Amino acid sequence: MQPSRFTVRVPLPERDEVFLLNTLTDAQAIVSPDVAALLDGRAADTDAAASALQTLADHGFLVTSRDDDDRALAQHFSEVRHDRGELRVTILTTEQCNFACGYCVQGDHGDANASGRKMSLETADAVARWFAAQLDAVRPQRAVMTFFGGEPLLNLPVLYRLAERAHVAARMRGVTFLINVITNGLLLSPEVVGRLVPFGLNGVKVTLDGDREAHDRARPLRGGQGTFDRIVANVAAVAGLCRISIGGNVAPDAIDGYQALLAFLAQQPFAPAISKVSFKPLIDTQGSARSAVSASGARARVIPLAPVGGGAEGGTCMTARGAGRASGCDSCGVDDLALDDLREQTKRAGFSTPDGVHMGPCEIHRAHAHTVGIEGELYKCPGFSGEATEVVGHISREATVMERESARRFNRLAAYELCGDCAFVPVCAGGCAVASHHELGDMHAPTCHRRAFESALVTLARDTASSATEPREGAA
Numbered sequence: 001m002q003p004s005r006f007t008v009r010v011p012l013p014e015r016d017e018v019f020l021l022n023t024l025t026d027a028q029a030i031v032s033p034d035v036a037a038l039l040d041g042r043a044a045d046t047d048a049a050a051s052a053l054q055t056l057a058d059h060g061f062l063v064t065s066r067d068d069d070d071r072a073l074a075q076h077f078s079e080v081r082h083d084r085g086e087l088r089v090t091i092l093t094t095e096q097c098n099f100a101c102g103y104c105v106q107g108d109h110g111d112a113n114a115s116g117r118k119m120s121l122e123t124a125d126a127v128a129r130w131f132a133a134q135l136d137a138v139r140p141q142r143a144v145m146t147f148f149g150g151e152p153l154l155n156l157p158v159l160y161r162l163a164e165r166a167h168v169a170a171r172m173r174g175v176t177f178l179i180n181v182i183t184n185g186l187l188l189s190p191e192v193v194g195r196l197v198p199f200g201l202n203g204v205k206v207t208l209d210g211d212r213e214a215h216d217r218a219r220p221l222r223g224g225q226g227t228f229d230r231i232v233a234n235v236a237a238v239a240g241l242c243r244i245s246i247g248g249n250v251a252p253d254a255i256d257g258y259q260a261l262l263a264f265l266a267q268q269p270f271a272p273a274i275s276k277v278s279f280k281p282l283i284d285t286q287g288s289a290r291s292a293v294s295a296s297g298a299r300a301r302v303i304p305l306a307p308v309g310g311g312a313e314g315g316t317c318m319t320a321r322g323a324g325r326a327s328g329c330d331s332c333g334v335d336d337l338a339l340d341d342l343r344e345q346t347k348r349a350g351f352s353t354p355d356g357v358h359m360g361p362c363e364i365h366r367a368h369a370h371t372v373g374i375e376g377e378l379y380k381c382p383g384f385s386g387e388a389t390e391v392v393g394h395i396s397r398e399a400t401v402m403e404r405e406s407a408r409r410f411n412r413l414a415a416y417e418l419c420g421d422c423a424f425v426p427v428c429a430g431g432c433a434v435a436s437h438h439e440l441g442d443m444h445a446p447t448c449h450r451r452a453f454e455s456a457l458v459t460l461a462r463d464t465a466s467s468a469t470e471p472r473e474g475a476a
């Protein structure tokens, strides 16, 4: 027997114990150092040690050979790819946005808002028919539809039409149906929520980029007016009517604004209604996007690296972007440890937040996860939307030769094959393909935030230990 290469350990000196996690099986254990030493080949010279050794093997901490790990990893990615339990569909209802965020070339800059496309009701009907056909083909237990944009609430007729028709299609087939909305919050209201709840509204995610000062600087209206107060008032108005989560884009120089935001949120009467607070590094595409503007004279689009549909919490999109293992991501510039610290502060403020270890594999690795564009074109994830060369099909016509070739490219995605023996491959899969595509010019190359995983692992170990009143299974 040998340790699985997906087994990671965190010493807990204050308890004289060791936290074990296998990132492939997700088995977790807190064991005594002598049990942990069995992983290193210490002889199991007592009945208790032999029993502990067997327990470690049963949970995948030990394997008989490297081939075991390889086979199990291949099986893991195959199961992720072919999972039929949940159909995930992200709908881009409009390219328009009523904000003029400095970091975003979409939205209300110049004539972008007027010229941005919107999904038509006819296309929405076609999407509903395609969705019903997907339900018949996949036969999932659950379907999750996430509305995204642009700003999805700027196209309410399409949003309502699709929500209702998809809800009916799912109900007729006995499929649980959930709706998520990712919005800037400016148009969020009890009326909107009231219309969507009967169709299965699961949650609304609202973006706040820091406290009032930081947010208003980052996410103003076109005239420069702040949006923070109105968004907070809107959140307060719908709190209790549906699940609300707060997401933010973390800029490298704005960490302080998030700390102030957490303190502010914790004091609000609606704080208990917030189901989750999560922050992701701001994906800085402006360099390439702005050069696209100057080169072609056309306005480039933002890459919407926000969470995509799926799961009760609304998504598993990662934050990975940039190459290397250095302290800060090459492209987003946000220090991994600063993000981990922010996660800690979020928990201390009383909010649930992702643990930073269980981050994937993301939607792009799932066959039954789709992003539908304004005209009904299909993408593998929202991060590729609007790029004609990355379209993989269409909801109501045969895929073209180019689209089929594009789909084949996505099906071959396996950047993790270049990641060697990294223990985080099962939960990272080589990072964000959109980041690889834009930063490295190759979606098949890994973008690495390993240090973020390692830092989050230490926090997970401490949290698990502090919540464990008794030694965990496998402890001697």
Ligand code: SF4
Pocket: 304, 305, 306, 308, 316, 317, 318, 319, 362, 363, 364, 381, 382, 383, 431, 432, 433, 434, 435
């Ligand atoms: S490839 Fe990147 S943007 Fe797309 S779903 Fe995965 S993590 Fe999100």
Ligand code: SF4
Pocket: 416, 419, 422, 423, 424, 425, 428, 429, 430, 431, 446, 447, 448, 449, 450, 453
């Ligand atoms: S990208 Fe980095 S953290 Fe992710 S699997 Fe590869 S080496 Fe590991």
